Amino acid sequence: MTEPPSWLPLTPSNVRNAHERIKPYIHRTPLLTNRTLNRIGSTPQTPEALAGTPYEGQTPARPTIRFYFKCENLQRIGAFKVRGAFHALLRLIDEQGEDEVRRRGVVTHSSGNHAQALALAASTLSIPAHIVMPSISTPSKIASTQSLGANVIFSGSTAPEREAVKEKVQAETGAFFIPPYDHPDIILGQGTVGLEMEQQYAELGEGKVLDAVFTPIGGGGLNAGVATYFSQEEGRPKTRVYGAEPSFEGADDCRRGLAQGQRIESVSTTTIADGLRTPVGKVNWSVISDPNKVSGVFAVTEDQIKAAMCLVLERMKVVVEPSAVVGLAVCLFNEEFRRIVEKEGGEKGWDIGIVFSGGNTTVEAIGKLFNQ
Template identity: 35%
Template sequence: MNIEMIRAAAQRLEGQARRTPLLSSPFLDEIAGRRLWVKPECLQHTGSFKFRGAYNALASMDEQVRKRGVIAFSSGNHAQGVALAARMHGVPAVIIMPADSPALKLANTADLGAEVITYDRATEDRDEIGERLSAERGLTLVKPFDEPQVIAGQGTCGLEIAQQAAEQGIETADVIVCCGGGGLTSGIALALEAEAPGLRVRPAEPAGFDDVARSLQSGGIERNAQTSGNICDAIITPQPGNITFPIMKRLCGPGLVVTEEEALAAMGQAFNRIKLVAEPGAAVALAAALYRADQIAGEDVIVTISGGNVDPAMFARALATL
């Protein structure tokens, strides 16, 4: 992984991905105790940053390989990103999704033209399913985070943050990123290392599923004790990636951990103050900035809202916190 891969991804994504803005609100500033800036990737195609990595992965494939089709496993956001990218390239896509994925994500992935295959994440191994179907059907597996071209695509979000921070005169700040396997976190960290070295990435995770925070603290890859049982489904992964973790270990500051209740409250604040719809896993960075202010230094903090694919019932729970 290197910055040139991310810059090449930015060229492929030109005119394909949306350049999301950097937003602020005096009401959120007051809660956070500093200037708080929000990068709303919930406004990206398919409602999450995952489109960036999915499109770049497909666009960088050999044409003959791509024509045979692709396969991916995802709780929903990577699924939709790959499904749309495959449709844009005119190739088939098979998506392996947990049976307990939000209904909206399951429906959207199928509506984008992908074949959806569900599995029980508590008893079945998605990697094994993906590898078997790849071999049987001749499909190319597009991993959700531990894949160089996927990381490069996600890193384009970091290039935008660097430019937008410079436009606002921000030279030093923590950049808090919602973190599952670390694709977005490591991609943004690589981009900022090259373009805005005064900005430091920090991963945010839900309590009980803080494998990245624990891994950064111990210096080695730590696993979660369980792989389900939290509303932040978008960022629940067994452990950091073998490619992403060394990048995060080298470039990231300490992880931040929030509760489910704080994620829901952050979702409510995002809607109430900046009119954004965030899903629980995509709100943990904002929750960290709002409710873990004592663990953050400096006059500015930048956070990602990485997705907005939330079922109505869950969103109603978030609005009830206001």
């Protein structure tokens, strides 16, 4: 990766520059709407749904919500991660020279989407890639990474085990490390999701800017990038950026960290949203913890994630992985957030962008999920 002296500032203009750099290599994924989900999102929750919550016995919120779904599940390799991977690799080539990067290659550790993303970017640019993957990774993701020409090396499942194998590969090959999320080049690449959402929303003629945008938060690269793009610029209407996490077994480390005023450094969870099992990175935390950039982070339960995923599969006919729908689940089921929309949006309501971060699942995995 580029070293700190060469790091680009996290600014909207550098997100725009990143988009120009990676445009030849990515899909401009669609921005979809759905009247049925708008109706469901704008319907008050039932008393049963609020039972056992701080809002039990209270009148449920009556927000007016119109959804705009950015379908990164239809991105190359089925997830937004290719944006950051291509941008990081292109920036590395700019700094080190193509011959040097090709001679040494690149390495990363990832159980899924970043593994495939870097494998694709490296294959496209004719760079050797070494991908450290836990041996328990989903077989389809391992097969996809290998099919893209990467040298897959297996490791244990814990972060120290992954890191140890990655360092061994670096010592043997001299490969440059491309981290999954915690680097400005990755963040700026992921931020291009926000740029495209704004452009596509304007093309629909609905208004100048979205009222709010939700992204999932795992390592935080996507949320930090989108928040960077929507940072306030003079004369630009404000789009609020929010994050969403699973609450299961402490997977909501970002939400909890914001509440206590300090980044939580480790997470151990088996949430069904497997792409969100990592703690927020240091660079990403510097963005997400800034209330001028991220307006809040909310958490949802496993059942709420499954309910949102079921709605997307059945009502939109769109295949997504559980991690992709946590933002939608917040809008549908988190009464705290729904009351914000009701209060701030009034009768007009809010136009809310939801990033479907990925669709890397299988028929078998979906079947098991809903047969539990």
